[in-house]
Amino acid sequence: MNFYIQQSIHINFIKIGGITNSSVLQIGSAGIIKPAAYLYNTGGYTKPAPAAIKPGSVTAGQPSPELLAPAVPLQAPVR
Numbered sequence: 001m002n003f004y005i006q007q008s009i010h011i012n013f014i015k016i017g018g019i020t021n022s023s024v025l026q027i028g029s030a031g032i033i034k035p036a037a038y039l040y041n042t043g044g045y046t047k048p049a050p051a052a053i054k055p056g057s058v059t060a061g062q063p064s065p066e067l068l069a070p071a072v073p074l075q076a077p078v079r
Contacts, residue, residue, distance in 0.1 A: 007028050016025065021037050 009028055011027070019025070021039075024035065
């Protein structure tokens with residue numbers, strides 16, 4: 001049995017809390033959604049990444065550089 005569905009969808013606002021590699025965001029109806037996740041080493045890396053710097057750590061008496069400036073440029077306040 002075949003179903004034919006005609007839809008008209010209007011989205012005024014959508015807030016998505018989080019998306020990961022295997023997430024599926026479905027709006028409306030669909031037949032079968034087959035999950036798939038493909039991971040490739042496109043950079044040709046052969047060893048693990050270096051250890052991450054813990055925010056707020058102190059090295060040689062100086063605060064870590066990531067705390068000296070915002071990670072994203074901030075816009076000045078507008079009136």
